[in-house]
Amino acid sequence: MDLTPQQISILERLRAHDFGIVAFPTYANYIGVRKGSCVALLSPVATGLFSVHGQPAYLIGENFSVRVKREGRDWFVWKKEKLEVTEARLAELEKFTSQLSQILTPVI
DSSP states (O other): OOOOHHHHHHHHHHHHTTOEEEOOGGGTTSEEEEETTEEEEEEEOTTSSEEEEEEEEEEETTEEOEEEEETTEEEEEETTEEEEOOHHHHHHHHHHHHHHHHHHSOOO
């Protein structure tokens, strides 16, 4: 994957804010970023920036979860595994999403 100097600079800013740059073989066309138990996929765009592919997710093991409502409760689910959406987990995901958005916003 070819990246512009601006995209490399963005990845360096992410690392400086304790985001890990990770590869997910299933998503080879994207760059994974992880912090704690949260992850997102970045897609390089022609403007020299990145867009977030899909939505940031909470990890179950090394797998992206989806948030669902079952039996009146919210869960992060991957296949047959699930974690209840607690205030702490939701706060972690919201903080991750907010920090990621701030770093991806171009500095003018």
